[in-house]
Amino acid sequence: MSTVYNVSDNIEGDKENNTQSHSLIQKNEKADLKLSGAFNNFNISEDENLFQEKILQSPENFSQWESVVVKGCIRDINRKYVLVAVENSKSDGQISVKEMGPELHNYKVGDTIDVYIDKMEGNDGVLVLSRTKVLYNEKWESLKASYDSQENVEGVIMYQIKSGYIVNLGGITAFLPNSHIDIKPVQDPKPLMGIKLNFLVIKMDKDLGNIVVSRKAVLNLLYAEARNQFIDSLEEGQIIEGKVKSIANYGVFIEIHESDQVGVVDGLLYIDDISWNRISHPSSIYSINQIVKVKIIGIDAKTRRIALGAKQLTPNPWDGIVEKYKIGDKFTGTISNIEDYGIFVKIGDGMEGLVHNMEISWTKDRPMFLRGQKVEVKVIMMDVEKHKLALSIKQCQENPWDQFLKHYKLGQVIDVIVSDIIEAGVVVGVDDNMFNNIRALIRMSDITWKENPKREIKNFKLGDKLRVKILQVNSNKGKIFLGLKQLTYDPLDEFLENINVGDVIAAFVSRIEDDGIYVRIKDNLEVFIPSTNLEEELSNFTIGKHSSFIINSKEEYRLELKHVKSNSLDEDSKQ
DSSP: OOOOOOOOSOOTTOOOGHHHHOOOOOOGGHHHHTTTTTTSSSOOOHHHHHHHHHOOOOSSSSGGOOOOOOOEEEEEEOSSSEEEEETTOOSSSEEHHHHHHHGGGGTTTTTTEEEEESSSSSSTTSSEEHOOOOOOOHHHHHHHHHHHHHHOOEEEEEEETEEEEEETTTEEEEEEEEGGGSSSOOOOOGGGGGEEEEEEEEETTTTTTTEEEEEEEHHHHHTHHHHHHHHOOTTTTOOEEEEEEEEETEEEEEEEEHHHEEEEEEEEEGGGGHHHSSSOOOGTTOTTEEEEEEEEEEEEETOOOOEEEGGGGOTTTTTHHHHOTTTTOOOEEEEEEEETTEEEEEETTTTTEEEGGTTOSSSOOOOOTTOOOOOOEEEEEEEETTTTEESSSSSGGGHHHHHHHHHSSOOOEEEEEEEEEEEEEEEEEEEGGGGTTTTEEEGGGGOOOOSSHHHGGGGTTTOOOOEEEEEEEETTTTTTESSSGTTTTTHHHHHHHHOOOOOEEEEEEEEEEEEEEEEEEEEEEEEEEEEEOOSGGGGGTTTTTTEEEEEEEEEEEEEEEEEEOOOHHHHHHHO
């Protein structure tokens, strides 16, 4: 199984430099990277030049060789084998003459040689030895030392593959990613192939036999002093021109300088510094090789990264926004962008705000919008520090539930049509063209006094017309609750006849909502109390908690209770 490497430009291991390196080797490069360690089984060529390219290739599993390299003494050399007496072994071993290759000329009978034991005993009763694996190990350790010390290694680019190049490092092959062949894009790599070049090893995997090298890192070091001098000559606030080099979802890399003395110097134009208004992707503004004007807004003294800004070339529309816009102000704006979570609207002077989905319509029916369409919006929130402006379209229109209460009263009997049957009860639409987009709920507990409501609800079907009583309207949450069983007997009517404003009653919490609580006064009577009428935090209430409440007001089919603490009642009684 091959791996995906993150190749950093910063040879000192600065992980943050990955942001500007463009050196991520993608998944489709796995096979290419694997090639650099795939020459495990091969035949030695008679050609000495080819031998040097092949003899040191990786064996199948390098990790299995460790601690099995031993010393031996050459006893004999014949046409096929080199016979070696291995230390602490009763048997001699043999190495193929082909495997020894040109190196054989460096040895004679009686010389000491390091060998690797392939098999403890072959078919002919002698040890099967390998010299190739010893040489591979020595070369790997040499490259590992260069990797640890970050010293250059010499190599030759042999050929190009889909995502990079294969490089011969004196017998061991390595992978050179496309983004690391040079400090700038290379259109024609042929002049760099077949000649000795310097590289830095930036990744090694001994188990897989994979090595990743970079020529770009070598060039960056070569230009480091001149590059630093150039960067030192730059100043924050300076306006410069550059060429778009690459585009990512988080920003744009811009080439601000290129010369033989300095090399290439890039800066990052982060997406938040492109425009004062929100943009979905930098590619909607910029294209590759486009010449742009930017301002230097930051230079990191340690990493030498250059931060660029485009929006800083224009006045900040948020300056003086508090004087221009007030919460509750209404404006006619233009839709600039449409997202899944809402729409963005420009309301003048480059100011852009978000109309969240919750603020588009009072009902679930979302109207269709187009970019460039004019809409009326209301300012509902401003955060100057975070540059956030919240707008509302629906609040420019009358709340339909408030309209409903102007046409119908609590306790009034109306006609409705069944539109859905859910676990919580029966969903109905008002049989009135003026409110045909409003849905109301007959809760399961408000269907019948006698029958099991779950059995009774099976008698309803879509399209049925029903007569129901209006029990509660919550215009803030867009909810209307209706009752069927209250047509035959309504405990609220009876309760209102027997109480007066100022009376204190006892009740217990039956349900808790995010904007208030429901309390049960009697077995068959439940009343909602909003958070504004509670003397304690909502979090202090639990279902089943008994408390005292004062009749704050009562009207026709409307009862308002106010929660009071017991010690407040004690103080009132003393007075």
